[in-house]
Amino acid sequence: MSGIPEYYTKRSNDNLFSLMAHSIIKNIYMLGAGASNASAGAPIGSELVWNYYEDCGTFYRMDERGGPADDDLREKEKEFVNYEKFLFIVDKYFPELNERERWKNVLSKAETYIPPTKTYGFKKYFVDEFLRILKTSGDQDSISLVKRLILEHITKSSRGTNNNLYNKFIKNLPENSFLMTTNFDTHLTDKKVGTDLYFDCLLDFDVVNKDAGEYYYKKSGQPILKLNGSLDWGICTKCNKLTLFQPHVSTQDYDSVLCNMTSNCQSKLEPYVVLPHQIYDQRIKKLWMRAEKELQEATHVTIIGYSFPEYDVEVVNLFTNNTNPRANILVVDFYDEGVYPKVSKMEYKNYIEKRMKNIFNRHDALTICVDGFSEYMKQYEKLATV
Numbered sequence: 001m002s003g004i005p006e007y008y009t010k011r012s013n014d015n016l017f018s019l020m021a022h023s024i025i026k027n028i029y030m031l032g033a034g035a036s037n038a039s040a041g042a043p044i045g046s047e048l049v050w051n052y053y054e055d056c057g058t059f060y061r062m063d064e065r066g067g068p069a070d071d072d073l074r075e076k077e078k079e080f081v082n083y084e085k086f087l088f089i090v091d092k093y094f095p096e097l098n099e100r101e102r103w104k105n106v107l108s109k110a111e112t113y114i115p116p117t118k119t120y121g122f123k124k125y126f127v128d129e130f131l132r133i134l135k136t137s138g139d140q141d142s143i144s145l146v147k148r149l150i151l152e153h154i155t156k157s158s159r160g161t162n163n164n165l166y167n168k169f170i171k172n173l174p175e176n177s178f179l180m181t182t183n184f185d186t187h188l189t190d191k192k193v194g195t196d197l198y199f200d201c202l203l204d205f206d207v208v209n210k211d212a213g214e215y216y217y218k219k220s221g222q223p224i225l226k227l228n229g230s231l232d233w234g235i236c237t238k239c240n241k242l243t244l245f246q247p248h249v250s251t252q253d254y255d256s257v258l259c260n261m262t263s264n265c266q267s268k269l270e271p272y273v274v275l276p277h278q279i280y281d282q283r284i285k286k287l288w289m290r291a292e293k294e295l296q297e298a299t300h301v302t303i304i305g306y307s308f309p310e311y312d313v314e315v316v317n318l319f320t321n322n323t324n325p326r327a328n329i330l331v332v333d334f335y336d337e338g339v340y341p342k343v344s345k346m347e348y349k350n351y352i353e354k355r356m357k358n359i360f361n362r363h364d365a366l367t368i369c370v371d372g373f374s375e376y377m378k379q380y381e382k383l384a385t386v
């Protein structure tokens with residue numbers, strides 16, 4: 001693949017050239033939902049929560065009449081009880097959809113349920129937009145339910161995936177690298193225990209779960225800024241204290257652990273995730289200020305699977321206002337012929353370049369790769385082992 005600048009330095013400190021290179025290079029990697037999708041099958045923004053049943057529902061078990069077996073239906077209803085509640089809430093706000101009944105109907109016939117985001121592609125049905133509506137209505141219970149579904153969908157959809165791309169990416173990460181991500185999922189930090197790399201979230205947790213120590217090391221780990229929070233950061237719904245779990249946190253962890261960070265609190269924890277329209281609290285603002293500083297000093301900025309959607313105003317502004325104007329910029333995107341049948345690969349690439357020039361306020365050429373994360377990784381690995 002051409003067009004990728006050969007700037008990746010070997011993770012080694014035994015040759016002078018690499019030492020010199022390290023003193024002048026500062027790599028920033030920004031990873032979006034597209035990267036987690038390619039590595040671990042995590043849902044992309046438009047499919048989050050909505051596609052939970054489609055992604056995680058198992059095959060129907062049929063009875064002797066050729067229809068779905070009653071006990072199987074009951075199991076599915078139980079497993080997806082929160083999803084049903086979600087559709088119920090959706091119907092309250094968008095009565096024209098009637099999704100709960102449609103889903104139940106599909107279930108009873110053992111058919112495939114296609115959520116409305118796929119059918120219509122309307123932005124107003126995306127979960128982040130829906131959350132904004134809930135917030136405006138002060139519907140706190142529904143917001144908690146949606147956050148719970150984000151956790152269920154992300155953790156369940158990645159079961160059984162090998163997370164290969166992230167594992168290779170982390171293994172070959174050049175020195176002087178700084179990671180940033182808007183993803184809530186924990187695939188990037190969920191490395192295999194036993195490797196020498198630890199992560200540092202650069203955040204002050206009130207309590208660090210003992211298992212989290214296998215992955216996170218508070219003093220000198222690989223820095224990672226999770227700008228919108230993370231599923232393994234549990235915040236108390238009452239006393240607002242924050243705890244760090246191990247990355248492969250599950251719904252059961254949240255069900256079984258009650259807050260004991262304040263004496264006699266015993267309240268529920270929920271994932272500390274900030275959605276695009278929410279106001280960032282002081283705790284996470286610290287991460288944003290650090291991100292500004294890192295971007296100002298960056299010599300190389302690599303964007304993988306993140307498209308700077310318009311609703312992510314804060315992130316767009318962060319990169320527009322702070323990125324070092326002389327930094328080399330590489331954007332790794334994916335041209336999916338199935339999604340854009342009328343657009344050629346070259347047209348798509350030009351479109352991405354134009355958008356990115358706008359976002360980064362640049363007139364000179366940027367390096368754009370539209371072959372996706374996995375093609376990029378082939379090149380990345382090759383350079384890392386030169």
Ligand SMILES: [Zn+2]
Pocket residue numbers: 236237238239240241259260261262265266267
């Ligand atoms: Zn508490």
